[in-house]
Amino acid sequence: MPASLITTSAELLEQIVIIAARQYPQGPPNILRSLRLTCRMSNSALSPESNSYLYLMLFKDRFSPWRNFSGGQLTVDNIEHELSKRFRALHRIRRGDIADPNILESLSTIYIMMLEDDGRNWEQLLWAQLPIFMTRFLRERLMVGAETNNGWPTENEVNVLAVSIFWLMSCSESIRDETDELRREFVQLLSPYSLAGFRYPCFTGLEYDFCPSENSPKPSALGMYSPTRPTSTTIFYFGRPVRFNFPPLAPYAILVHFSRLETRPLMIPPHLPETRAEAVADGISGPTKEDIVYFNTRCKTHFPGTVYGNRFDTLLRSRRHDPDWTRSIRDPLYRSPSSLPGQYIPGTISGRWQGSFIAPYYNVYKDMLSSPSAPSPFPTFGRFPLYVTFRELYCYSPSIPLPLGSGEGTFENAFLPIGCRWHETEAGIEFTGENASFQAYYSLPRQEHLEIGFVEGTAGESKSSAHGAFDVIITGVTEDRYAAAWGGYRYVGRIRPSDGLIVLLREPVRNASLVSFLRSSDM
Numbered sequence: 001m002p003a004s005l006i007t008t009s010a011e012l013l014e015q016i017v018i019i020a021a022r023q024y025p026q027g028p029p030n031i032l033r034s035l036r037l038t039c040r041m042s043n044s045a046l047s048p049e050s051n052s053y054l055y056l057m058l059f060k061d062r063f064s065p066w067r068n069f070s071g072g073q074l075t076v077d078n079i080e081h082e083l084s085k086r087f088r089a090l091h092r093i094r095r096g097d098i099a100d101p102n103i104l105e106s107l108s109t110i111y112i113m114m115l116e117d118d119g120r121n122w123e124q125l126l127w128a129q130l131p132i133f134m135t136r137f138l139r140e141r142l143m144v145g146a147e148t149n150n151g152w153p154t155e156n157e158v159n160v161l162a163v164s165i166f167w168l169m170s171c172s173e174s175i176r177d178e179t180d181e182l183r184r185e186f187v188q189l190l191s192p193y194s195l196a197g198f199r200y201p202c203f204t205g206l207e208y209d210f211c212p213s214e215n216s217p218k219p220s221a222l223g224m225y226s227p228t229r230p231t232s233t234t235i236f237y238f239g240r241p242v243r244f245n246f247p248p249l250a251p252y253a254i255l256v257h258f259s260r261l262e263t264r265p266l267m268i269p270p271h272l273p274e275t276r277a278e279a280v281a282d283g284i285s286g287p288t289k290e291d292i293v294y295f296n297t298r299c300k301t302h303f304p305g306t307v308y309g310n311r312f313d314t315l316l317r318s319r320r321h322d323p324d325w326t327r328s329i330r331d332p333l334y335r336s337p338s339s340l341p342g343q344y345i346p347g348t349i350s351g352r353w354q355g356s357f358i359a360p361y362y363n364v365y366k367d368m369l370s371s372p373s374a375p376s377p378f379p380t381f382g383r384f385p386l387y388v389t390f391r392e393l394y395c396y397s398p399s400i401p402l403p404l405g406s407g408e409g410t411f412e413n414a415f416l417p418i419g420c421r422w423h424e425t426e427a428g429i430e431f432t433g434e435n436a437s438f439q440a441y442y443s444l445p446r447q448e449h450l451e452i453g454f455v456e457g458t459a460g461e462s463k464s465s466a467h468g469a470f471d472v473i474i475t476g477v478t479e480d481r482y483a484a485a486w487g488g489y490r491y492v493g494r495i496r497p498s499d500g501l502i503v504l505l506r507e508p509v510r511n512a513s514l515v516s517f518l519r520s521s522d523m
Helices: 010-023 030-036 040-045 052-062 076-095 103-115 120-127 130-140 157-168 172-177 180-195 250-261 276-281 289-298 317-328 362-370 408-412 447-452 480-486
Strands: 232-237 240-245 351-358 383-396 421-424 428-432 439-443 469-477 488-495 502-509
Touching: 010 052, 052 076, 052 120, 076 103, 076 120, 076 130, 076 232, 103 120, 103 157, 103 232, 103 317, 120 130, 130 157, 130 180, 157 250, 180 250, 240 317, 276 480, 383 480, 383 488, 439 469, 469 502, 480 488
Parallel strands: none
Antiparallel strands: 232 240, 351 383, 383 439, 383 469, 421 428, 428 439, 469 488, 488 502
């Protein structure tokens, strides 16, 4: 009998589909849809119920492997549902309709794909022409609703996801290819989100609540400007309804903002000395030409695609997004993709940081606070170099961590008890309360702690672990070589375990030579 589609075995038909689909690895496998529409036999043979292996292979060929499930949790129905959802989102993005009524479902799917990407997801997003879509969205839709909000852009669900995705897909090449006019447009669009922290905070919970519970109010306590912010929604993830928590928009807007500003180097005044040695010889303080050249060439924002860790690091690229993934997806059946159950990965902030900061002018910021309307055009502010070497110090059992404070005063004191004093050495830092009401000691991280991760918990909980830490303190200082050019500062603060929020106090160091470590302070 001549060979025909009807007489083809299911196994052979499966291999035909896989081989044909691999010829066009980007986008939905159109051959599968075509064959399933051919006849009842092929539709049945290629259905998820009849051919789980086919759908498993299609998913693995098209998308980055999932790391979010323990063995046995996924079924063919889960995989087929997620495949269909992702392909629907890719088709909608490729159509380019920025007013699509299903855009929230599409963007939430794309956002999770970006967090889970180890290469293959991005290839599918390129097929969908995501960069073109997101550029159009920001330019044409981001400000929708601002006209009824006193000129302020809204922080709704779609805008949150759009700005987040726009940053996650950014790289040095994409920014280099933008025109100067387009970069300026992005900066102007995102300036309110980046600089008006009283309207768009960088965190989702109450800023002064160090240990928020599940029932704690989510909007930030911002007085008369307290916004209505998106908190969570229900999405389908591998076929199951799960709670999806929206990230705050401001951190992503700040990163987009700074990465565009950095394409404009600081100008070098011709009267500056060439080198530090020349400045010292002439008794001149402040930056030199070589300081500005160093800043322009070295102090830039790191993009999501930057190589993770050192050359010995074998972590997958998606691991850098594990804390964001854990904050977004909340479901007891799905374990955190990280082996670290807390929201802060040890070692994240330790080391030398080089970059810049923007401090809005006091009078301009005061005017924004006192006016309900957004300034138009939004004011611009200058960048200033920032250099600091941070280290993390941990309170290990059986030591007792700092007591928990409450109220805005504690937040403004970097979550440290009001009136406490501290003394730092190379080995650690010791805190003493007013009238010696308490003592707390924090030491350098143990190697085994860095290997197994931060044990989730707060100072109010007693989760036992051989190596786990209960609390994290951050200290920092400007090294001498940078302090001579830009001024020296020292820092101290605490990490909020519920979401990884870091609050720091900064104090100028006025002596001529900075010590390598903080010795004592009563900031």
